[in-house]
Amino acid sequence: MSYLLRKEIKQMLADRVALFTILVTPLILILILGFSLSSWFGSTTTIEGLSIGIIQEMEMSEEAVAASEQLLVSQENLEAMAIPDSLFAYAGNGLSVGYVNDIEQAREENYDVVLSIPAGYRTKMWEQQILGESSSDETFTLYRNPDSNMEAMIIDSMINQSMERLYVETTLAQADQEPLAELGEIHVQGAEPLSSFEYYTYGMSVMYVFFAAGYMANLSYSEKKARVYARLVLANIKPLQYLAVKTLATIAIVSIQMSLLFGICFTLFQVNIVNWPGFLTVALSLCLAVAGVTSLLISIQFRFSTEKVANVFMMFIISILAFLGGSFFRVSDMAPVLGQIGQLTPNGQALQAFIQASQGESIATLSSSILILCGIAVGGFILAWIIFPSKGGVAK
Amino acid sequence: MNAVFYQYAREIMRSPFTLVLMLLMTILFSIIIGGSNEGGQNVYVYSEDLTEEDLENRLAELNEIEGLTFLSTSAAEAHRMLSTQEVEGLVEFEESSYRIHVAFEDAPFAYLIQPVIDQYYTHNELEQRTGSETSQYEAYTYEADPMVEGTSFDQSLQSLFGFTLYFSFFTMGFTIMTILELKESRVWNRLILSPTSKTKLYSGHLIVSFLLAYMQIAIVLFVFLNVFNYDFHGGFWKLFLVIIPYLFAIMAFGIFLSGVVNASHQLNGVIPLTASGFAMLGGAFWPLQIVQSDWLLALSYASPITYGLEMMMGATFNNWSFDQFLLPSAVLLFMGLALTGVGIRLMERKSV
Numbered sequence: 001m002s003y004l005l006r007k008e009i010k011q012m013l014a015d016r017v018a019l020f021t022i023l024v025t026p027l028i029l030i031l032i033l034g035f036s037l038s039s040w041f042g043s044t045t046t047i048e049g050l051s052i053g054i055i056q057e058m059e060m061s062e063e064a065v066a067a068s069e070q071l072l073v074s075q076e077n078l079e080a081m082a083i084p085d086s087l088f089a090y091a092g093n094g095l096s097v098g099y100v101n102d103i104e105q106a107r108e109e110n111y112d113v114v115l116s117i118p119a120g121y122r123t124k125m126w127e128q129q130i131l132g133e134s135s136s137d138e139t140f141t142l143y144r145n146p147d148s149n150m151e152a153m154i155i156d157s158m159i160n161q162s163m164e165r166l167y168v169e170t171t172l173a174q175a176d177q178e179p180l181a182e183l184g185e186i187h188v189q190g191a192e193p194l195s196s197f198e199y200y201t202y203g204m205s206v207m208y209v210f211f212a213a214g215y216m217a218n219l220s221y222s223e224k225k226a227r228v229y230a231r232l233v234l235a236n237i238k239p240l241q242y243l244a245v246k247t248l249a250t251i252a253i254v255s256i257q258m259s260l261l262f263g264i265c266f267t268l269f270q271v272n273i274v275n276w277p278g279f280l281t282v283a284l285s286l287c288l289a290v291a292g293v294t295s296l297l298i299s300i301q302f303r304f305s306t307e308k309v310a311n312v313f314m315m316f317i318i319s320i321l322a323f324l325g326g327s328f329f330r331v332s333d334m335a336p337v338l339g340q341i342g343q344l345t346p347n348g349q350a351l352q353a354f355i356q357a358s359q360g361e362s363i364a365t366l367s368s369s370i371l372i373l374c375g376i377a378v379g380g381f382i383l384a385w386i387i388f389p390s391k392g393g394v395a396k
Numbered sequence: 397m398n399a400v401f402y403q404y405a406r407e408i409m410r411s412p413f414t415l416v417l418m419l420l421m422t423i424l425f426s427i428i429i430g431g432s433n434e435g436g437q438n439v440y441v442y443s444e445d446l447t448e449e450d451l452e453n454r455l456a457e458l459n460e461i462e463g464l465t466f467l468s469t470s471a472a473e474a475h476r477m478l479s480t481q482e483v484e485g486l487v488e489f490e491e492s493s494y495r496i497h498v499a500f501e502d503a504p505f506a507y508l509i510q511p512v513i514d515q516y517y518t519h520n521e522l523e524q525r526t527g528s529e530t531s532q533y534e535a536y537t538y539e540a541d542p543m544v545e546g547t548s549f550d551q552s553l554q555s556l557f558g559f560t561l562y563f564s565f566f567t568m569g570f571t572i573m574t575i576l577e578l579k580e581s582r583v584w585n586r587l588i589l590s591p592t593s594k595t596k597l598y599s600g601h602l603i604v605s606f607l608l609a610y611m612q613i614a615i616v617l618f619v620f621l622n623v624f625n626y627d628f629h630g631g632f633w634k635l636f637l638v639i640i641p642y643l644f645a646i647m648a649f650g651i652f653l654s655g656v657v658n659a660s661h662q663l664n665g666v667i668p669l670t671a672s673g674f675a676m677l678g679g680a681f682w683p684l685q686i687v688q689s690d691w692l693l694a695l696s697y698a699s700p701i702t703y704g705l706e707m708m709m710g711a712t713f714n715n716w717s718f719d720q721f722l723l724p725s726a727v728l729l730f731m732g733l734a735l736t737g738v739g740i741r742l743m744e745r746k747s748v
Contacts (some may be wrong), residue, residue, distance in 0.1 A: 161511035169534040
């Protein structure tokens with residue numbers, strides 16, 4: 001049987017387009033997707049480098065002089081508690097604040113957001129903070145720069161939060177109540193952010209192993225068409241033996257494909273896998289699942305004498321599975337339903353398990369994915385064994 | 397040429413499976429993606445202390461905030477999503493405090509979501525402490541606007557257009573593949589011997605593939621106009637004009653690819669690859685604005701989908717004037733002419 005296996009692998013290696021499809025194209029796609037969507041994955045944010053431009057109708061000192069007479073508080077104290085200016089003091093040095101004349105100038109100087117403060121706004125806020133109420137209803141406007149959307153949103157929510165705290169503190173102070181304790185905390189799971197390159201290394205690999213399945217099925221059927229299969233049967237090779245060889249060859253080719261893809265990408269992008277045994281188990285069960293699918297495809301083609309099955313599989317099914325399983329991008333971001341459907345796909349399960357293993361999740365967490373993949377493999381083998389014509393079936 | 401049309405008509409009637417499948421898929425994907433984008437960012441919340449009813453009530457209150465959709469989930473599912481980094485973070489609710497779990501340090505999620513959750517909890521706390529008497533809250537709010545008057549970007553239309561363009565690439569490729577199959581089964585040789593000229597044979601096949609793709613797009617657009625009541629911003633009929641250059645260009649790509657490969661079955665791998673590559677570069681799956689790499693943006697000019705999508709958006713919500721359509725359609729026509737020429741030459745050079 002080993003000579004048959006050698007034949008299969010030699011044949012696959014001789015098919016340049018097939019090799020190109022299963023090895024080079026995933027690499028190209030990993031690069032394209034990795035570069036273009038790097039901002040979608042594991043982007044981190046700090047206050048460092050954020051910038052705010054301020055447009056004011058009236059200088060703060062002018063306003064403070066007028067208000068200090070009225071409220072009987074010294075000008076320095078007023079300036080120290082001016083809103084919104086004093087809010088930025090919390091943020092420390094990372095934040096840069098500048099004064100501009102109008103929005104045009106702010107856009108040119110690339111501020112993330114611009115605050116436009118009308119005259120009398122600061123006075124209103126002083127009255128709010130000291131007297132607890134104000135007759136004025138001036139309010140400032142925050143303009144977000146569309147070119148730096150994320151930064152602008154972060155500044156917006158920071159200012160929002162500061163105003164919120166100020167409101168709570170002032171209200172509690174005026175009601176003679178204790179200040180509020182922190183109600184929440186942030187808990188960091190601890191792992192490194194997943195880079196887009198790492199994500200797509202898994203995403204594309206779990207997609208392209210199925211192309212290997214399609215090619216194998218195609219190749220088998222063309223052997224049948226070219227009467228190679230008939231001659232093999234004549235040479236006393238049992239039909240199921242033929243199927244078994246094809247399945248084994250698929251396992252071999254997919255393992256080679258995955259080791260090359262992972263090897264190249266892990267070296268290139270310096271990916272660190274925490275749980276190697278788990279990772280390899282997932283890879284192995286994916287290999288088996290692909291082999292199961294291949295044997296099923298071959299059986300269907302041989303039983304019904306059609307080559308359409310592998311074509312439709314490669315043309316549509318793989319694309320749909322890849323899309324649903326999240327190989328192109330995380331579909332759950334778009335619709336949670338899609339994410340749940342995606343978890344039913346073998347590639348979606350494998351993708352998820354690869355990420356979990358690389359992040360160091362225990363084998364217990366991975367076990368469900370591994371079981372599903374092995375289940376697909378076993379199901380494929382059994383169905384293929386039932387369907388494959390064990391007698392005859394040599395006619396074109 | 398009529399014979400070619402007749403042959404296609406019979407063939408489609410005999411096995412309409414692929415065509416119907418492609419139509420259904422386009423509609424399905426556009427619905428799922430177009431329909432789901434309206435809710436804004438999804439935030440998952442779970443709780444181990446609160447009852448399900450209590451949690452749902454709180455989420456309903458939080459869901460009144462625009463731009464965020466709060467969804468409840470289980471603790472196990474929450475752990476899975478965090479460990480696969482499917483979400484950057486999620487929120488755990490307790491009776492009077494909350495915990496934000498983030499998948500890694502400095503995740504933007506914490507910055508964006510914490511203020512919202514914090515506000516919700518502090519306001520509840522405040523209400524309990526001071527009673528719900530006159531609140532000065534209004535004084536502490538402000539307005540937030542984008543710097544420039546934005547164009548009325550319509551995400552659901554964009555993904556509808558993106559997916560129709562993407563799937564029409566498949567239809568086109570699949571029909572052009574029949575030429576290769578005819579050549580491989582030697583039927584082509586017999587056809588050449590017949591009185592039909594080669595030009596007529598080629599143009600017959602190409603016109604059919606063009607019309608099939610055109611029909612596919614038309615049906616999808618009509619379904620979305622009449623069944624799902626999409627608003628095309630008054631540019632519905634213009635769409636039927638602006639897709640012509642695009643279809644011409646991808647037809648040429650189909651011919652070119654058929655000329656490059658050695659056997660028809662290789663197209664099975666090459667067409668999805670090219671189509672997905674172009675779709676990704678051209679912004680069919682996501683708006684090009686989120687792409688940050690400069691050289692990828694430069695590459696997007698090579699994708700016909702970029703121009704097709706631009707024109708479709710121009711015809712609807714971007715309200716382009718007539719001369720704005722000229723450049724993209726000129727580029728597409730050029731691509732089409734050049735690649736048809738090269739492609740047919742390549743196909744003719746092969747002996748089979």
